[in-house]
Amino acid sequence: MSTTLSNINKQFGKFQALQDIDLTINEGEFLAILGPSGCGKTTLLRLLAGFESPTNGTIEIDQKEVANARKVTPPEQRNVSMVFQSFALWPHLNVREHIQFAMDHHRFVDLSWKEKGKIAERIEDVLHTVGLGDFEKRMPGELSGGQKQRVSLARAIAPEPKLLLMDEPLSNLDAELRMEMRHEIQKLHRLTKASILYVTHDQGEALAMADRIVVMNGGEIEQIGTPEEIYYHPVTPFVATFVGKANLFKGTWDECLFQHQGTGVTWEDYGISQQLKEKNLFPIRPEQIHLSKPVPSENQILGKVITRQFQGKEYHYSIEIDGTVIVAHLPLQEKFEIGETIAITPQFQTAKQAEMIL
Amino acid sequence: MNKDKNYESNQGEMRSRAISSVFFHPMLYKMIAIMLVGIFFVIPILRLVLMSFIGDDGFGLQFYQDILTDNRTWQVLQNTLFVVFGSTIISLLLGTAFAWIVAYTDIRLKSIVQLFIFLPFIIPSYITSLAWVQFFGPAGLLENIFDSLSIPITGWNLYSMSGIIFVMGISHFPLVYLFTVNVFRQIPREMELAARVSGAGRWMSFSKIVFPMALPGIVGGSFIAFLGGLDNFGIPAFLGTPANISVLSTYIYQKVIGFGTSAFNEAAVLSVILGVIAIIGISLQWLVLRKSKRIETMKVDHQPRYYLGKKKGIVESVIWLFFIMTSIFPLLSMVMTSFLKAYGLDFVWENFSLENYAYILTRDSTLDAIMTSVKLAGVTTIIGIVAGTVFAYFRVRKANTATKLMENAITIPYALPGTVLALAMIFTWMEPIPGWNPGIYGSAAILYIAYITRFLVLQVRSGITAFQQVDIEVEEAARINGTNGFGKWKKIMVPLIAPGILSGAMLVFLSALTELTVSSLLYSSESETIGVSILSFQQSGYTLYSTAFSSLIVVLIIAGYFILFAGQKAIRKRKVRSEK
Numbered sequence: 001m002s003t004t005l006s007n008i009n010k011q012f013g014k015f016q017a018l019q020d021i022d023l024t025i026n027e028g029e030f031l032a033i034l035g036p037s038g039c040g041k042t043t044l045l046r047l048l049a050g051f052e053s054p055t056n057g058t059i060e061i062d063q064k065e066v067a068n069a070r071k072v073t074p075p076e077q078r079n080v081s082m083v084f085q086s087f088a089l090w091p092h093l094n095v096r097e098h099i100q101f102a103m104d105h106h107r108f109v110d111l112s113w114k115e116k117g118k119i120a121e122r123i124e125d126v127l128h129t130v131g132l133g134d135f136e137k138r139m140p141g142e143l144s145g146g147q148k149q150r151v152s153l154a155r156a157i158a159p160e161p162k163l164l165l166m167d168e169p170l171s172n173l174d175a176e177l178r179m180e181m182r183h184e185i186q187k188l189h190r191l192t193k194a195s196i197l198y199v200t201h202d203q204g205e206a207l208a209m210a211d212r213i214v215v216m217n218g219g220e221i222e223q224i225g226t227p228e229e230i231y232y233h234p235v236t237p238f239v240a241t242f243v244g245k246a247n248l249f250k251g252t253w254d255e256c257l258f259q260h261q262g263t264g265v266t267w268e269d270y271g272i273s274q275q276l277k278e279k280n281l282f283p284i285r286p287e288q289i290h291l292s293k294p295v296p297s298e299n300q301i302l303g304k305v306i307t308r309q310f311q312g313k314e315y316h317y318s319i320e321i322d323g324t325v326i327v328a329h330l331p332l333q334e335k336f337e338i339g340e341t342i343a344i345t346p347q348f349q350t351a352k353q354a355e356m357i358l
Numbered sequence: 359m360n361k362d363k364n365y366e367s368n369q370g371e372m373r374s375r376a377i378s379s380v381f382f383h384p385m386l387y388k389m390i391a392i393m394l395v396g397i398f399f400v401i402p403i404l405r406l407v408l409m410s411f412i413g414d415d416g417f418g419l420q421f422y423q424d425i426l427t428d429n430r431t432w433q434v435l436q437n438t439l440f441v442v443f444g445s446t447i448i449s450l451l452l453g454t455a456f457a458w459i460v461a462y463t464d465i466r467l468k469s470i471v472q473l474f475i476f477l478p479f480i481i482p483s484y485i486t487s488l489a490w491v492q493f494f495g496p497a498g499l500l501e502n503i504f505d506s507l508s509i510p511i512t513g514w515n516l517y518s519m520s521g522i523i524f525v526m527g528i529s530h531f532p533l534v535y536l537f538t539v540n541v542f543r544q545i546p547r548e549m550e551l552a553a554r555v556s557g558a559g560r561w562m563s564f565s566k567i568v569f570p571m572a573l574p575g576i577v578g579g580s581f582i583a584f585l586g587g588l589d590n591f592g593i594p595a596f597l598g599t600p601a602n603i604s605v606l607s608t609y610i611y612q613k614v615i616g617f618g619t620s621a622f623n624e625a626a627v628l629s630v631i632l633g634v635i636a637i638i639g640i641s642l643q644w645l646v647l648r649k650s651k652r653i654e655t656m657k658v659d660h661q662p663r664y665y666l667g668k669k670k671g672i673v674e675s676v677i678w679l680f681f682i683m684t685s686i687f688p689l690l691s692m693v694m695t696s697f698l699k700a701y702g703l704d705f706v707w708e709n710f711s712l713e714n715y716a717y718i719l720t721r722d723s724t725l726d727a728i729m730t731s732v733k734l735a736g737v738t739t740i741i742g743i744v745a746g747t748v749f750a751y752f753r754v755r756k757a758n759t760a761t762k763l764m765e766n767a768i769t770i771p772y773a774l775p776g777t778v779l780a781l782a783m784i785f786t787w788m789e790p791i792p793g794w795n796p797g798i799y800g801s802a803a804i805l806y807i808a809y810i811t812r813f814l815v816l817q818v819r820s821g822i823t824a825f826q827q828v829d830i831e832v833e834e835a836a837r838i839n840g841t842n843g844f845g846k847w848k849k850i851m852v853p854l855i856a857p858g859i860l861s862g863a864m865l866v867f868l869s870a871l872t873e874l875t876v877s878s879l880l881y882s883s884e885s886e887t888i889g890v891s892i893l894s895f896q897q898s899g900y901t902l903y904s905t906a907f908s909s910l911i912v913v914l915i916i917a918g919y920f921i922l923f924a925g926q927k928a929i930r931k932r933k934v935r936s937e938k
Contacts, residue, residue: 049838075837082838088831092853101849105840155839165838 008057032210050075106159448527453534484592537579750821776875820862
């Protein structure tokens with residue numbers, strides 16, 4: 001079963017929330033939609049759930065059209081399920097009743113369960129899968145944030161939907177719990193084999209869990225690719241800065257040689273995408289930067305250290321170069337003082353060297 | 359196999375959709391709803407305004423000229439302003455003081471104090487008037503007590519301007535309290551602490567920081583008290599009529615029942631004047647509140663901020679003395695009077711009997727009045743629950759200009775003074791289509807229509823609050839799990855909104871049960887309501903019967919509230935609050 005969005009546009013009044021979205025979610029795939037707030041990612045999710053209708057374009061789930069500009073299949077008739085940002089637990093039902101509700105009402109629950117009276121068994125199963133076996137009688141008000149999240153997940157997976165939608169499910173949890181829940185969600189994905197569409201603004205979550213990532217900005221898709229592709233080979237300045245937190249240098253490209261604006265210092269290509277080259281940009285992530293004492297005789301990019309933050313395994317520097325500020329992460333052995341003038345170079349000089357380091 | 363199921367269910371959906379698109383098009387419902395709101399809520403007001411211009415000689419300002427050149431009108435207007443401003447000032451002072459004390463200090467028994475604050479709100483103001491007369495008035499309980507101590511005093515003649523102002527001020531101060539107490543609680547205590555560490559003293563930090571921040575609540579509550587004063591008919595009817603003091607609401611009533619040649623037209627003119635004053639009040643409130651910065655999103659803080667220490671006993675004594683003098687003793691006097699064999703007798707055991715109760719409970723007309731009011735209140739409540747909840751749902755989930763305007767239209771009959779509404783009802787339903795009189799006016803039907811029009815907004819408001827508290831995602835979670843119909847409503851929505859809807863329904867029921875203003879103008883011989891019946895006892899001098907009937911009603915109301923609280927507790931027991 002796959003899900004396909006073709007040429008989807010969505011307007012709210014005059015505001016264009018989504019523009020010409022073409023996307024396929026493959027069977028069993030974990031697809032993350034990554035972007036800043038207001039980029040249209042939640043609208044996209046709500047279109048798939050059926051809570052919104054497209055202005056134009058079509059959506060197909062399992063080779064059946066569920067939405068076009070004129071007709072929309074409502075959410076309750078789609079073979080999907082959803083984990084909500086606020087968890088959306090029903091305050092008057094206990095943990096077990098949440099899953100019971102889904103089993104009773106979801107239209108795509110396997111009939112053989114109902115016929116053989118195996119619903120109770122299934123509920124037990126799901127409760128254990130998410131680790132809530134001992135909490136089935138608890139009310140939502142008596143659960144911690146992480147437990148609420150587990151109830152929300154259990155309710156969503158119980159009917160075995162073919163497509164599972166997740167709307168920033170971890171954003172209401174604290175940092176430590178978020179890391180733990182990443183593992184849980186990956187485990188559930190392996191167990192259920194459902195396609196997952198996971199919306200998030202946290203590039204860490206997307207990179208860690210997804211098979212493929214769709215980076216969105218301003219209602220449009222910027223890049224689709226595996227986490228590695230997105231991270232190492234961004235094709236747009238937005239993806240480079242949003243996902244890899246890259247610093248962008250301006251200059252001119254001549255084949256494999258980048259000449260900095262103003263200084264004329266040249267850096268070599270390490271596998272930068274054609275699109276960025278056409279924009280005459282040189283992206284470099286904080287951990288790819290090398291800092292050193294300037295050598296007076298050489299033509300180098302020089303900057304001044306503004307701040308230094310100790311982060312345990314490395315130092316984070318912010319460095320001012322001609323009025324713009326770049327960020328560099330360096331190992332502890334190399335320590336520079338605030339106010340010091342330093343030379344900035346890439347850690348690697350050629351594409352080959354870069355591949356070895358990566 | 360899942361695929362097959364998917365196919366089937368969608369086939370069914372397509373078929374039902376094809377039929378529904380013809381008969382149940384959503385636009386059709388919308389048009390019907392808009393039409394109903396127009397007919398019941400907007401047209402009556404238009405017809406009232408029209409009536410003030412159109413007489414036998416056609417369209418003109420004749421009636422305005424007659425009314426505005428009549429000295430009596432100006433006397434009535436002056437009375438009205440005195441009463442309304444005077445009572446509003448009393449409400450403002452009492453309401454703010456009580457709100458501050460309950461919100462910030464550590465007095466004990468706050469929930470019972472709050473209950474007593476709401477008492478004047480729960481008991482109809484004409485019963486309060488009656489009770490005050492029995493306590494403070496000449497030959498009242500107070501005079502009796504002092505007499506027995508051999509201290510001769512003369513009771514306070516409540517049939518006077520001061521009487522009207524005080525009783526009204528006491529009746530409406532809960533409104534100011536209601537608007538202010540949570541505003542006080544929402545002001546973060548850090549605001550005041552910041553003022554204190556910046557060098558301001560207690561009084562300075564209150565007057566410069568806390569008071570200005572609470573102003574929206576205080577102003578909002580005062581305006582509601584002001585509108586309530588304009589609207590109130592019971593107090594001036596009970597206390598003003600014997601002393602020949604008229605305010606606009608009672609003057610309109612007198613015009614209508616006076617049946618002069620142009621009585622209806624002149625009443626319409628007076629109603630327009632009253633309506634205009636009310637609208638000026640509403641607009642002023644809107645303007646003032648619009649400019650103020652809202653602090654609605656802040657957390658309500660129930661912890662006390664001032665520990666009164668040694669002064670606590672004094673403050674509590676003053677509060678309880680106030681309740682004893684304004685609520686407990688007046689009501690007690692009324693109940694005691696209701697047991698007297700004859701009016702004016704001393705309150706001693708030999709003079710008490712159950713005769714008055716026996717009389718009102720065996721007389722057909724009072725039993726009919728109780729039946730009429732119960733039926734009216736019941737029907738109004740049930741229609742309110744259905745129509746009000748459905749409308750509230752669309753108002754919250756499909757907020758748009760149309761539903762917003764409809765909500766405003768539904769609010770009008772409640773915001774306007776009751777006499778104005780009653781008159782508008784007469785003009786509209788006497789001949790719904792000019793030349794055709796189906797006999798609605800003159801039967802109980804007009805009371806049903808008027809009550810539903812007047813009280814629907816209460817149900818709509820509580821419905822809106824109830825639905826707003828149900829996060830949209832909670833409802834979407836039910837839909838994504840396969841149900842948007844019976845299952846969603848039965849298992850998810852109804853349990854969540856029921857407490858809010860029920861308390862709204864109770865408010866509608868009790869308001870309708872003891873309603874006086876509208877029914878005093880619209881009742882007919884076979885549809886006397888409780889309020890009308892008590893008023894006619896009182897105006898014909900049967901004080902004993904009116905006190906007995908009122909005592910009965912007070913007991914019923916208090917019982918009603920107990921049932922409500924018990925019901926809500928039972929519902930809440932099941933529902934454990936989820937902190938989100």
